[in-house]
Amino acid sequence: MDGRDLVRSVKAVGSAGVAQGLRTVRAAWRRRRADAAALPSRGAERARVPGSVQGAEPGPGGGVLRFDRSELRIVVAGNGAVFWGWDGAGPEPSYALAGRCPEPDPRALLEPDKDGGWRVVSERMTVVVSRHGAIEVRTPGGVTLRRDQPPRWWEPAGGGPARWMQRSQVPADARFFGLGGRASGPRLRDGTYRLWNTDPGRAFGPGDDPLYITMPVQMVVADAGTHLVFHDTTWDGTVKLREGEEGAGSGHDRAGTSELRADGGPLRCWVMVGTPARVLLAWASLTGAAAVPPAWALGYQHARWGFGTEQEVRRVVAGYQERGLPLDAVHLDIDHYDEHQVFTVDEDRFPKLPQLAEDLRADGIRLVSIVDPAVRAAPGNAVYDAGTAEDAFVRDASGRVVRGVVWPGEAVFPDFTHARVREWWGELYKERLTRGFAGFWHDMNEPTSFAAFGESTLPRSARHVLEGRGGDHREAHNVYALCMARAAYEALRTLEPDQRPFVFSRSGWAGMQRYGGTWSGDVATGWPGLRASLALVLGLGLCGVPYSGPDVGGFDGSPSPELYLRWFQLGAYLPLFRTHASLRAGRREPWEFGAEVLEHARVVLLERRRLLPYFVTLAQLARRTGAPYVRPLWWSAPEERALRDCEDAFLLGDCLLVAPVLAPGTDRRAVQLPRGRWYDTATERAYEGPGQVLVEAPLSRIPVFARAGAVIPVRGPEGDLELEVWAPAPGRFGGGLVVADAGDGWDEPEFERYVVRREGRSVVVEREGEDGVSEPPHPVRVRGLEPA
Numbered sequence: 001m002d003g004r005d006l007v008r009s010v011k012a013v014g015s016a017g018v019a020q021g022l023r024t025v026r027a028a029w030r031r032r033r034a035d036a037a038a039l040p041s042r043g044a045e046r047a048r049v050p051g052s053v054q055g056a057e058p059g060p061g062g063g064v065l066r067f068d069r070s071e072l073r074i075v076v077a078g079n080g081a082v083f084w085g086w087d088g089a090g091p092e093p094s095y096a097l098a099g100r101c102p103e104p105d106p107r108a109l110l111e112p113d114k115d116g117g118w119r120v121v122s123e124r125m126t127v128v129v130s131r132h133g134a135i136e137v138r139t140p141g142g143v144t145l146r147r148d149q150p151p152r153w154w155e156p157a158g159g160g161p162a163r164w165m166q167r168s169q170v171p172a173d174a175r176f177f178g179l180g181g182r183a184s185g186p187r188l189r190d191g192t193y194r195l196w197n198t199d200p201g202r203a204f205g206p207g208d209d210p211l212y213i214t215m216p217v218q219m220v221v222a223d224a225g226t227h228l229v230f231h232d233t234t235w236d237g238t239v240k241l242r243e244g245e246e247g248a249g250s251g252h253d254r255a256g257t258s259e260l261r262a263d264g265g266p267l268r269c270w271v272m273v274g275t276p277a278r279v280l281l282a283w284a285s286l287t288g289a290a291a292v293p294p295a296w297a298l299g300y301q302h303a304r305w306g307f308g309t310e311q312e313v314r315r316v317v318a319g320y321q322e323r324g325l326p327l328d329a330v331h332l333d334i335d336h337y338d339e340h341q342v343f344t345v346d347e348d349r350f351p352k353l354p355q356l357a358e359d360l361r362a363d364g365i366r367l368v369s370i371v372d373p374a375v376r377a378a379p380g381n382a383v384y385d386a387g388t389a390e391d392a393f394v395r396d397a398s399g400r401v402v403r404g405v406v407w408p409g410e411a412v413f414p415d416f417t418h419a420r421v422r423e424w425w426g427e428l429y430k431e432r433l434t435r436g437f438a439g440f441w442h443d444m445n446e447p448t449s450f451a452a453f454g455e456s457t458l459p460r461s462a463r464h465v466l467e468g469r470g471g472d473h474r475e476a477h478n479v480y481a482l483c484m485a486r487a488a489y490e491a492l493r494t495l496e497p498d499q500r501p502f503v504f505s506r507s508g509w510a511g512m513q514r515y516g517g518t519w520s521g522d523v524a525t526g527w528p529g530l531r532a533s534l535a536l537v538l539g540l541g542l543c544g545v546p547y548s549g550p551d552v553g554g555f556d557g558s559p560s561p562e563l564y565l566r567w568f569q570l571g572a573y574l575p576l577f578r579t580h581a582s583l584r585a586g587r588r589e590p591w592e593f594g595a596e597v598l599e600h601a602r603v604v605l606l607e608r609r610r611l612l613p614y615f616v617t618l619a620q621l622a623r624r625t626g627a628p629y630v631r632p633l634w635w636s637a638p639e640e641r642a643l644r645d646c647e648d649a650f651l652l653g654d655c656l657l658v659a660p661v662l663a664p665g666t667d668r669r670a671v672q673l674p675r676g677r678w679y680d681t682a683t684e685r686a687y688e689g690p691g692q693v694l695v696e697a698p699l700s701r702i703p704v705f706a707r708a709g710a711v712i713p714v715r716g717p718e719g720d721l722e723l724e725v726w727a728p729a730p731g732r733f734g735g736g737l738v739v740a741d742a743g744d745g746w747d748e749p750e751f752e753r754y755v756v757r758r759e760g761r762s763v764v765v766e767r768e769g770e771d772g773v774s775e776p777p778h779p780v781r782v783r784g785l786e787p788a
Helices: 003-012 014-038 276-287 310-322 353-362 382-390 419-427 429-435 473-495 527-541 561-571 595-610 612-625
Strands: 045-048 053-059 062-067 071-076 082-086 109-112 118-121 126-129 135-138 144-148 152-156 163-170 175-180 191-194 214-222 225-231 237-242 256-262 268-274 300-304 329-332 366-371 404-406 409-412 439-442 503-505 577-579 650-652 656-658 668-680 686-696 704-707 711-715 721-726 733-739 751-759 762-769 772-774 780-783
Touching: 014 404, 014 409, 053 109, 062 109, 062 118, 071 126, 144 214, 144 225, 175 527, 214 237, 214 256, 214 276, 225 276, 268 276, 276 612, 300 310, 300 595, 310 329, 310 353, 353 366, 353 429, 366 429, 382 419, 419 429, 419 473, 429 473, 439 473, 473 503, 527 561, 561 577, 561 595, 595 612, 595 711, 612 711, 612 733, 656 668, 704 721, 711 733, 721 733, 721 762, 762 780
Parallel strands: 300 329, 300 577, 329 366, 366 439, 439 503, 721 780
Antiparallel strands: 045 152, 053 062, 062 071, 071 082, 082 268, 109 118, 118 126, 126 135, 135 144, 144 163, 152 163, 163 256, 175 214, 191 237, 214 225, 225 268, 237 256, 404 409, 650 656, 656 704, 668 686, 668 704, 711 721, 733 751, 751 762, 762 772
16 A cells, blocks of 8 residues: 555545554554564575486376476376376365366376376377476377476575476467456566455556456467466466567567466466367366356446445435336445444444335345455454454464454454354354345455555464464465355355355455456546456456456546446446446446436446346356356457457357447447357448458447347347347358246256258247257347348
């Protein structure tokens, strides 16, 4: 937190501002002293490399290779992914994996290779290990996708965790994606990216890194194939990327490089090879299926830090209703708490909160509560007293409870890496449910502790249970929010067993999709913030987190009517569609920006509601396949280089291509189309890809294209499910999957498969089933047929 951020935090707490500012100074000194006492200087270090291979021990799916100064365990899993770990590291324990890791593939065998090396051949890849410990991942055809050079360790002479470094090479044409939520993406350019979940302490833009969610997960896309690599360590580190250069016909290509450095933890990784869809399917089978949000959470949601009172909430909701604007949820920020204390309510400003929630729900609107992990350290605070009795709070190396500073003042922090603490914390959500809340928004959970200088988090020496292994905050920091989300999700499944939980979190780590989604955090108001919003959603989707979205309008400022509308139009096609702003920012209700914006926003909201069945389908497909709702244009054709470099448009599922307007004063824009026929959904004009087209983008709409042959489930005029079918090109076929909404519980929905064919001037749509084909059970509307 810099000086400006300290001033902001001081102002935000009103009359207590000066005292709060002093607390942040004391907290920073406490953290510094604690770390100085418990984490001595590393001193002299010994460097180590594996050395030469001395022998091998084959085992199921692979085996163990022994080197002079290390050993390498390599196993091909039954899902096609390959694991390797140095110094005897195995795939467990791991916060990323969902349950136990998959069984080894018995068909994969460790066998000698040339020059004294070894190899493991599997269906999807061949892994070759040189006699000095370099590891190559090759396609079945023998093309190298990745080459990891022998790793290097630096071990403190006095003992302690070893730092390590792994350098890798990828093809010259490869492009990097992922690493969690990065504002500068989605394609990651040359630079160094930090792996340490961080609250920047201010609104951020494309140049800011790191942010709230970092993951050592890379998606690498090249002509030869796509692969995902995950280095399973939760410790602080950096990834330095450099894209390659092709020799322009000279044959002297320069490979792309990735250099990962970590301050500790095991050196182990997983690699998955195949199409992007196959890679993320394998990733989801490792880290867990994505939680499916209730259908209402796929609608439009409105939030603000600063609603202030129950009357203000009712006034805003009435504004939507009076103007005929769809609204599905309202979020209450920390200002609804009693003096910012979690799991409380300010009874003066919200005296009848359960009644408010009941009244909103009668109109189809849910109430969502913010939940912060920090607990005010004051006797008499029920959560603090209960947590103290439970011994739930993080302690320092000397055994004292760690104290930080957050919105309620002096605060303590539950140790979510302890199963007993997660269970205790989860029970606290019962209070939220009795107040009428239907969803939960986790904030400040990097975790953040305000500090006048240094890092705004807990001391690195703070102790954590880490599921019984024991360790400190250097290992626990990046998974703190993941474990908090687990506590909430698992408790809500028990407290409301008939309802799917809705949890989304500002911070997290690999596997967080098991418990819910995320949002952008405090993205800056401005055109760069709008562009960063799209980068974050795309990047997170490629790391296996399909449900996310930005603060529409930006968090900190007052957007112009044009910027607000363009952000609103983008948000309508993202999984989490939510307006939100800070206490001192401008309003975010559509009618605050003039009559023209209001009418355009109405069209946007009605279109989002019309597409709700499509979002329900995408949510269920994400659970089944790992495929994100929002996909880069290269998703189905990663070999098309023009698509790999396109960052200003995206696919929404398989059916739609969305080209948002990301710059001011734009009324036309170029759109890169993938292969095939695409229809402008506004004009129904057909365009042929691959190639670039120039289309109209008036203030009233952004360009959206439908793939020829697509079957899109939509909400009809009477609220029933309809099929919007876009005509295949002559001589072509189409089709798609539709998942009918089975409600917000746990009933397994029915997957409907449709095939579409062109017969002259007509289009035939049939449903495929076990008993053959049949007529669709829903009304069908065909679009894109040329006029007679």
